[in-house]
Amino acid sequence: MPEIDKENVIDQEEVLRPKMVSVEITGKTYQVPEGITMIKALWYTGQEVIHGAGCLGGFCGACATYYRTKDDPKVKTCLACQTAVQEGMSFSMVPPFPARKATYQMAELKDPKQDLFTLYPEAPLCRNCNACTEACPQTIDVREGVWRAVFGDFKAVSEMFMDCVMCGLCVPVCIADIAPNLVALYASRAQGVHFTEKPQRLFHRIKEIEEGRYDGEWDRVLHMNEQQLKEACAELK
Amino acid sequence: MDIHELQKIVHKTRDARRTQTLPKYSPAERDTLIKKYHPDFRENAYRSIKFGPNKGELTVRELATLLEGDSPVPADLDLTPAHTADVLVVGGGGAGCAAALHAYAQGAKVLLATKLRLGDSNTVMAQGGIQVAITNEDSPIQHFLDTLKGGHMKNDHQLLKVMVEEGPSVARWLLGLGVLFDRDADGNLHVKKGGGSSKPRLLTCSDYTGLEIMRVLKDEVLNQKIQLMEFSAAVELLSDGNGDCTGAVLQDLDNKRFMVVAAKTVILATGGIGRLHIQGFPTSNHYGATGDGLAMAYRMGAKLLQIDTFQYHPSGAVYPEQLIGALVTEGIRSEGGHLVNAKGERFVNELDTRDVVSSSIIRECEEGRGIRTMSGRIGVWLDTPLLEVEQGPGTLDKHFPAMVRQYKRYGIDIAQDPVLIYPTLHYQNGGVQINVDSESGVRNLFVAGETSGGLHGRNRLMGNSLLDLMVFGKRAGLTAATRANSMKEGKLTLEHVKRFREEARKHGVSSGIVSPMLFPAYAKKE
Numbered sequence: 001m002p003e004i005d006k007e008n009v010i011d012q013e014e015v016l017r018p019k020m021v022s023v024e025i026t027g028k029t030y031q032v033p034e035g036i037t038m039i040k041a042l043w044y045t046g047q048e049v050i051h052g053a054g055c056l057g058g059f060c061g062a063c064a065t066y067y068r069t070k071d072d073p074k075v076k077t078c079l080a081c082q083t084a085v086q087e088g089m090s091f092s093m094v095p096p097f098p099a100r101k102a103t104y105q106m107a108e109l110k111d112p113k114q115d116l117f118t119l120y121p122e123a124p125l126c127r128n129c130n131a132c133t134e135a136c137p138q139t140i141d142v143r144e145g146v147w148r149a150v151f152g153d154f155k156a157v158s159e160m161f162m163d164c165v166m167c168g169l170c171v172p173v174c175i176a177d178i179a180p181n182l183v184a185l186y187a188s189r190a191q192g193v194h195f196t197e198k199p200q201r202l203f204h205r206i207k208e209i210e211e212g213r214y215d216g217e218w219d220r221v222l223h224m225n226e227q228q229l230k231e232a233c234a235e236l237k
Numbered sequence: 238m239d240i241h242e243l244q245k246i247v248h249k250t251r252d253a254r255r256t257q258t259l260p261k262y263s264p265a266e267r268d269t270l271i272k273k274y275h276p277d278f279r280e281n282a283y284r285s286i287k288f289g290p291n292k293g294e295l296t297v298r299e300l301a302t303l304l305e306g307d308s309p310v311p312a313d314l315d316l317t318p319a320h321t322a323d324v325l326v327v328g329g330g331g332a333g334c335a336a337a338l339h340a341y342a343q344g345a346k347v348l349l350a351t352k353l354r355l356g357d358s359n360t361v362m363a364q365g366g367i368q369v370a371i372t373n374e375d376s377p378i379q380h381f382l383d384t385l386k387g388g389h390m391k392n393d394h395q396l397l398k399v400m401v402e403e404g405p406s407v408a409r410w411l412l413g414l415g416v417l418f419d420r421d422a423d424g425n426l427h428v429k430k431g432g433g434s435s436k437p438r439l440l441t442c443s444d445y446t447g448l449e450i451m452r453v454l455k456d457e458v459l460n461q462k463i464q465l466m467e468f469s470a471a472v473e474l475l476s477d478g479n480g481d482c483t484g485a486v487l488q489d490l491d492n493k494r495f496m497v498v499a500a501k502t503v504i505l506a507t508g509g510i511g512r513l514h515i516q517g518f519p520t521s522n523h524y525g526a527t528g529d530g531l532a533m534a535y536r537m538g539a540k541l542l543q544i545d546t547f548q549y550h551p552s553g554a555v556y557p558e559q560l561i562g563a564l565v566t567e568g569i570r571s572e573g574g575h576l577v578n579a580k581g582e583r584f585v586n587e588l589d590t591r592d593v594v595s596s597s598i599i600r601e602c603e604e605g606r607g608i609r610t611m612s613g614r615i616g617v618w619l620d621t622p623l624l625e626v627e628q629g630p631g632t633l634d635k636h637f638p639a640m641v642r643q644y645k646r647y648g649i650d651i652a653q654d655p656v657l658i659y660p661t662l663h664y665q666n667g668g669v670q671i672n673v674d675s676e677s678g679v680r681n682l683f684v685a686g687e688t689s690g691g692l693h694g695r696n697r698l699m700g701n702s703l704l705d706l707m708v709f710g711k712r713a714g715l716t717a718a719t720r721a722n723s724m725k726e727g728k729l730t731l732e733h734v735k736r737f738r739e740e741a742r743k744h745g746v747s748s749g750i751v752s753p754m755l756f757p758a759y760a761k762k763e
Contacts, residue, residue, distance in 0.1 A: 008243060008579040009609040037559050043759040050468065050490050050756070054357035055523040057563050058643060059448050062357055082646055084559050103460045106415060138642070158417055162445055163638060166356075166452060185456055192415030192453075197424035199412070205371045206405045214402075217378050222394060233386035234264065236379070236435040 024090035038065060038080035038091055052093045058082040061167030064137070067091035077135045077169045099171045099179040102186065112190035113152040116183070123183050124150045125176040132170035132180045138163045142170045142180045149187040154195060158188035240556070243579070243608055247618045247655045250581035251626065259586045267593050274596040274603070276660075277546050277695075282516045287744045289737070290540040290678075299513040300544060303528055304535045305741065306752030308734045310473040310486050310495065316729040318484065318499035322348035322464070323721035324714070325485055325498050327471040327530065328506035330358025331447070331703065332686025334454035335710025336504045336717070337463050343718035347463050348498060350487050352470035352525055352755060356455040359508055359523050359687065360706060363447025364566040364639060365431060366439035367707070368700035369404040372428055375436040377401040384701060387433040387590045388666075388694020391543065396692040399673050400701070400708045407707040408440060414453050417442055431699040432567055433590035439700045444566050444639045447703065469496065470755050471529065473734065474503060474537045474682065477727035482537060482682035484729055490755075499726055502681045502717035505530035506710065509665040509687040510547075512757040518662040519562030521550055529753030530688035534669045536737045539677040542690035543667025548697055551576075551594040553661020555616035557647045562661045566640055567699050569619060570594075573627055577618040577655065578606040584617075592696045595660040608657060616657040625652050664702065666693050675713035681720065681727075683713040 021034040023041060032041045039056065042049050054062030063080035070088025080093060102119035109115050116123060123146060132142035140160055148156045161184040170180045208214070224232065262270065272278050283295045287305055296304075324340040326333050329351030337349045349355070370380040380401040385392050408426070412418065418440045419427040430437040442449035458465065468490045475484040475497070484500040507530030511522025520526070535541060552567065554560035570576070570587040576594070578584055578601045585597035598617055601607055607615040624632050633652050634641055644651050668690030675683045686706045693701060741747075 007238065008607070009238065035558060040559075040759075044761050046761050048756075048760045050353070053524045054353055055359070055362050057362045057521070057523070059362045059445075059639075060354075060357050060523070062354060082559075082643070084647065101456075101459060103462065105460065106457075107413065162417070162443055162449065163642070164452070165448065166455075185452060188417065189415030189453060189456065192412065192417045196412075196417070197420070199371075199420070199424060199426045201373075201425045202369075202371050202405055202408055202412075206409060209377065209402055209405060214377055217376075218398065221378055221381065222398070226390060229382075229385065230264075230390060233382050233390070236382055236386060 021085060021087040023085050026092045032085055034086060035084045038083050038085055039063060041085050051095070052080065056081045059165055061165035064094040064167040064169045065091050066094055078137050079165070079167065094169065097168055097172045099168060099182060101179070101182050104186070106189050106193050109190070109194070112194050113154065116149060116186065119186065120178070120183050122176055122178050126150070126178060127176055129175055131173035131175070135169045135173045137167060137169060138165060140164060145184050146178060146180050149183050154187040154191040157184050158191040161188055241654070244618070244654055246579070246581040247577050247620055250577070251620065251623055254575055254577070254583055255623070257583060259583055261586045261589050262593060270596045270600065271592055274599040275592055276516050276518070276549055279516060283545065287746055288740045289535055290538055291544070296544045297515045297547070299515050300510065300528065300531070302748055302750055303513065303532050303752045303754065305746045305748065306532060306750040307738065307741065308473050308536060309488070309751045310731065310734060312731060312735060314486065314495060314731065316475070316497050316731070318729065319496040320348055320498045321726070322346050322498060322500045324502050324504060324717045325350065325500035326504045326506060327485065328508060329355040329467070330506060330508055330686065331360030331450060331454065331706035332710040333504070333506035334458050335707050336506055336685055336714035337458055338454065338461065339711045339714030340718040341461050341463050343715060345718035345721055348466065348500070349458065349463055350466040350469045350471060350498070352468065352490060354467050355458060355465060356451045357523060357525065358451065359526060360447045360703070361451040362521070362523065362564065363703050364444040364564065365568060365699045366429060366441035366446045367408070367703035368431065368434065368438050368698065369408045369440055369704065370401060370436070370438050371405060371426060372436065372438065375438055377404070379436055380404070380438060383434045384698050385694065387696050387698040389696060390694065392694035393691035395673050396671070399712070400692060400704060403708045404704050407704070407711060411450060411453070411707065414457055416450055416453050419443065429568070430571055430588070432570060432588050432594065433698045444568055444637050450703065470753070471533065472753060473731070474533050475729045475731065476537060476733045478730045478732045480538060481680040481727055483727035497729065499729055501721035501724055501726055502683060504683040504685060504713045504717055505534060505669070505688050506685045507688050511662045514757070515547060515662055518549065519553055520662040521553055521562060521564040522662070524756060527754045527756065528665070529755065530684065531668065532752040534677055534679070534682065534684060537679050537682060537733050539679045539682060540670045541668060542670045543695060544690070546666040546695045547662060548591055548664035548666055549595045549660035550663035551591055551598055551660055552619055552658040554656065555614045555659045556610050556657040557649070558612060559647060560643065561614065563643065564661065564663070565619060565656060565658050566637060568637060569621060569624065569640070572624055572636065574623055575620040577620050579608050580606055590696055591699065598660055602659065610657065614659065616659040618655040619658045620655045621651040622653060622655060664697055666690070666695055666697055671709070673712070674716040675709045676716065683717050685709040685713040
């Protein structure tokens, strides 16, 4: 290990010696080092995880989890790969909820804002309980998003749900049987396919390539020897 | 010392650093730096492969062992197919979904099998963006040359030309599916500059580009009702006895049963290798990145390329413990974030290629200018608050919501405090050799995405991976579907496994290692 000036060492007392904490995992109590993630706590206790582990980086939504902290009656939601364990915590990973996903040929829809009500007829039945928003580990205002979708503001939905990892934690809590994440995904895709400007510059470039605009230059570059290529690369700024 | 004490020097030196410009290294300086500090040049981490298509070639020990590993399938397995398909796609990430959708659109009977869920992949984590040359100042040729330069001139020219030329049309395909790339005020696609690129050409969906693409592709696979088998890992390929691929053996991970799939063509899109933790490095990769496709293709006789070179992403988190190995997006450096050593100095042009930046971070740490954490890891500072100073308060929140959220969970406000980073194992530069149609050296066995090799040379440029997935996923899907249309199903045998086992015996390999390994062994055994 290389020498490091001892001034440049983080040695805060609380992190030097990891403290063992007591946590309850799916109803069983274990001792695990404080501060490791819930997924790591599962591994630490010798459990293989297949259902419930994915990217391990907080993006794929595989590890949706319910948890409660010591003495707090409130059951909260989180992603297990992103949440540190602490003394007295209880948690259980959430099995996939059998939500209904509508299927559609997005490009062929004639009136996607109206079609929402055929594909997801439950969407306008939101009773404003706000449970979905409270359940979202990404802190998206899910309830607001559902209403925006219903009122046809797909642009707002697409912006609000860019953070959505599709963990599905908003679904089981819905008393109107809405799958808000799926409604939002539909609205976002519709926004992209039907209500977004066609980027002219991109289409122009595709045309240029198809018309052979670069063929001459390709011919020149692909016939260069290694030295000439190196020089061409060196000229890049 | 308390971390906040150590961070003070970053705050103190910020103003002075803002006026400083660091030149990029000359080609000679780059070479010297990389050879001295890049993990690819640690000789004792390498050994030669004992047998098979790459016999005698060097690779990292972890991969050599995996490639020489034994098949989990018994020689007398009943090969009566449980499923048949024109195209069997193995892997449910970006390349797999693109391949499945394009093959399906050609009318092929497609089966997509993946060992986790559809979409669980590295693709979903890609934050930097996708490189497509669209501006007037830019061209596919520039993109080609940038990539070649980044790849140390070792890229396959034909593959690379295909990738850069088809970039714009795959961007159009993604837009047509509803992917919401960031826009300029005039409606054109917004482009950002990425490390190692001479022109801005990264298309982004804030810092969720991979997530957005993956969400849309996944939804589309489900909409098209493509036959899907999740938690079903491919563990062996099938051959017709003459070396052509005719299907695969899957294993249901819940009941451990083998399932035989007879497929006219197979597309391996199993991703990379980070979870082998080469040389003990932490990794940014997803849970299933264990090089399954490499092991299966190798046993089948496919040649691998450039498997001695890996990409260590410069900025993996080192602190807090929970984030070790997790990626801190390159976007921070693209937008002007400085790398700062323990003395408060910058030490590399932050926008140089990943191998150069990683090597220079390792140099700083090995020469004693790093910061050590309590778990014994070392890192340097990435000055995130600088972006707020340069571009105004709220910049990080607006441009890097994923990263802000990632740290906020641990009580760290990256707008106030710099973060500690060190290179993390990120990408397998090489892989299975393919042609421009994404076909490997084994007939009817296609390989797309990170599992394939040759395209990126010895160092992949930021934003070229998502592009690779979309372009070669498409090519694999289209060619496989067309091929399947004009052929009959082949015989199903495990002849290649038999031959491979004989070879292993001949070379005295009896490590007892079974590959593919499917998942890293993290569960603590006592």
